[in-house]
Amino acid sequence: MTRRWLIGLDVDGTILLQDETMSPGVPEAVARLRDAGHEVTIATGRSWMATRHYVETLGLTPQYVVCSNGAVTMRRVGDEWERWNVETFDPFPVLGLLRDRLPEARYMVELGSGQRLFTEQLDDWTLDGGRQVTFEELSDEPVSRIVVVSPGHDEEDFHRLVADAGLNEVSYAIGWTAWLDIAPMGVDKGTALERVRTELGFDGERVLVAGDGRNDIGMFGWALSLGGRAVAMGQAPDVVKDAAGELTADVVDGGLARALDTVPLPGEPHPAPAQVTTREWELG
Numbered sequence: 001m002t003r004r005w006l007i008g009l010d011v012d013g014t015i016l017l018q019d020e021t022m023s024p025g026v027p028e029a030v031a032r033l034r035d036a037g038h039e040v041t042i043a044t045g046r047s048w049m050a051t052r053h054y055v056e057t058l059g060l061t062p063q064y065v066v067c068s069n070g071a072v073t074m075r076r077v078g079d080e081w082e083r084w085n086v087e088t089f090d091p092f093p094v095l096g097l098l099r100d101r102l103p104e105a106r107y108m109v110e111l112g113s114g115q116r117l118f119t120e121q122l123d124d125w126t127l128d129g130g131r132q133v134t135f136e137e138l139s140d141e142p143v144s145r146i147v148v149v150s151p152g153h154d155e156e157d158f159h160r161l162v163a164d165a166g167l168n169e170v171s172y173a174i175g176w177t178a179w180l181d182i183a184p185m186g187v188d189k190g191t192a193l194e195r196v197r198t199e200l201g202f203d204g205e206r207v208l209v210a211g212d213g214r215n216d217i218g219m220f221g222w223a224l225s226l227g228g229r230a231v232a233m234g235q236a237p238d239v240v241k242d243a244a245g246e247l248t249a250d251v252v253d254g255g256l257a258r259a260l261d262t263v264p265l266p267g268e269p270h271p272a273p274a275q276v277t278t279r280e281w282e283l284g
Contacts, residue, residue, distance in 0.1 A: 003203075003206070003266070004037055004038050004039060004202070004206065004266075005033070005038045005039070005202075005206045005207070005208060005263055006038075006039045006041070006193075006196070006197055006200065006202040006206065006207050006208075007033060007038055007039065007040045007041065007207075007208045007209070007210075007260070007263065008041055008042070008043040008066065008189070008193050008207075008208070008209040008210075008219060009030075009040070009041070009042055009043065009209070009210055009211075009256065010042075010043060010044060010189075010209075010210060010211030010212060010213065010216055011042060011044040011045075011046055011051065011054060012044070012045075012046070012212075012213075013211075013212035013213060013233060013235065013236075013251050014210055014211050014212050014233055014251060014256055015042075015054065015058075015256060016054070016251075017251060017252060023251045023252070023254055023255070023256050023257065024252075024253070024254035024257060025254040025256075025257030025258075025261075026058075026254070026256050026257050026260075027058060028257070029256070029257040029260035029261055030058050030059075030060070030260065031058075031059060032260070032261075032265075033260060033263055034059065034060060034061065036265045036266060037266065038263065039062055039063070039200065039202070040060055040062060041060065041062035041064060041065055041066070041196070042054065042055060042060070042062075042065050042066065042067075043065075043066040043070075043189040043192065043193055043209065043211075043219060044066065044067055044069075044189075045067075045068065045069045045173060045181055045213075045215050046067060046068075047067055047068055047072070047110060047114070047116070048065070048067045048068075048072060048074050048081070048083075048114060049114070049128065049129075050125075051065060051067050052065075052081070061076075062076070063075060063076050063196075063200065064076070064084065064196045064199070064200075065081075066189055066192040066193060066196065068110060068144055068145050068183065069145070069171070069173055069181060069183045069187070069188060069189060069215050070087070070183065070187045070188045070189045070190070070191050070192035070193075070218070071086065071087045071088075071110075071144040071145055071183045071184060071187050071192075072085070072086050072087075072110075072114070072144055073085040073086075073192050073195065073196065083112075083113075083114065085192070085195060086112045086144055087144060087183070087184040087187045088111075088112045088142035088143055088144050088184060089142060089143065089144075089170060089183075089184040089185070090139075090142055091109055091138060091139050091142070091143045091146055092139040093169075094146060094167065094169075094170055094182060095107065095135070095138055095139055095146065097165040097166070097167065098146075098148055098161075098165065098180075099135065100165075101161055101164065101165060102148060102150050102153070102161070104150065105148050105149060105150035105153075106118070106119055106120040106121075106122050106148070106149045106150070107119045107120075107135065107138060107146070107147070107148055107149075108122055108125065108127075108130075108146070108147040108149075109138045109143040109145065109146050109147075110143055110144050110145045110147075111141060111142075111143055111144070112141075112142060112143070112144055115129060115130065115131070116129070116130035116131075117130065117131055117132075117133045117137065117138055118130055118131075118132055118133070119132070119133065119134070119135055119138070120132070122147070122149050123149075125147070125149075144183070144184070145181060145182060145183050146180075146181075146182040147179055147180070147181050147182075148179060148180040148182075149179045149180075150179075150180075153178065154178050155174050155178050158174050158178065158180045159174070161180070162180070167182070169185050170182050170183065170184065170185050171183045171184065171185055171186065171187055171188055171218075173188075173213065173214050173215030174213075174214055174215075181215070188215065188217075188218030188219065189209075189211075189215065189216065189218055189219035189222075190218040190219035190220075190221060190222030190223070191218070191222070193207075193209070193219055193222060193223075194222055197226075204225075204226025204227050204228055205226065205227040205228060206228065207223050207226055207228030207229065208223070208228060208229040208230075208231065208259075208263060209222075209223045209228070209229070209230055209231070210230075210231040210232075210233070210248070210256055210259055210260075211231075211232070211233065211236075211240070212232065212233035212235060212236040212240060212251065213236070213237075213240060214237070214239065214240060216232075216236075216240060216243075217239070217240060217243040220232070220240075220243045220244050220245070221243060223245075224245050229245060229246060230243070230244045230245045230246065231244060231245070231246045231247070231248050231256075231259045232244035232246070232247050232248070233248060233249075233250060233251050233255050233256070234247060234248060234249045234250035234251075234253070234255050235250045235251060235252075246259070
């Protein structure tokens with residue numbers, strides 16, 4: 001097993017502030033670990049199209065990047081990228097349940113190829129190369145995700161909807177600006193990162209993940225089950241904090257940089273002297 005660390009980072013609310021600028025100290029902290037030879041990658045709910053920019057902006061050079069809440073894993077091939085692993089499911093029954101309950105909502109699906117089909121324009125979603133279709137056409141072929149945006153409904157509304165619709169055969173997450181994101185059953189960031197870890201041969205105790213949303217709970221559980229580290233951002237909901245092994249400061253206060261600065265460089269003891277080891281860490 002390699003002695004380097006595998007570090008998987010959420011994007012929105014972890015790397016990025018709400019205005020999509022970098023959280024304080026993140027570029028410098030990431031560069032420190034990258035230059036030391038650690039494998040720093042991204043594990044996000046965003047599509048690859050909306051993720052690649054930040055991989056390049058941060059100067060990351062990972063072999064794999066996890067997108068679409070684990071349904072898509074990209075692999076670097078030279079200077080290009082390929083869709084290395086793609087999980088899909090039949091969207092027809094799920095879309096039927098959702099339309100009955102949210103007839104006025106806007107819907108989008110992401111095909112295994114990465115193309116996006118949508119019923120209406122979705123603000124804050126990258127739809128370049130996408131195609132507007134009828135609702136019925138969304139179910140024409142297997143998809144890697146379904147996204148539902150319903151103005152006027154908040155996160156609690158979506159949780160009640162999921163329970164009422166009985167969506168227990170797919171995995172779902174609520175976006176930080178209240179959209180419902182549905183993935184294949186049993187697929188999350190953690191399942192994708194485990195595939196990456198196995199492929200690259202990383203020791204489970206040298207895994208660190210960081211995030212702030214409900215879609216990070218799966219990768220938190222995965223990292224902790226291996227003896228690794230799971231860091232929740234300070235502004236995360238309580239249910240996310242409870243799933244983590246450590247807490248750091250809010251994204252606006254550079255919480256990710258603080259956590260990354262505790263990862264030891266080669267030659268330093270393991271764990272590093274400044275490493276956070278309990279959830280009761282005082283942020284100060």
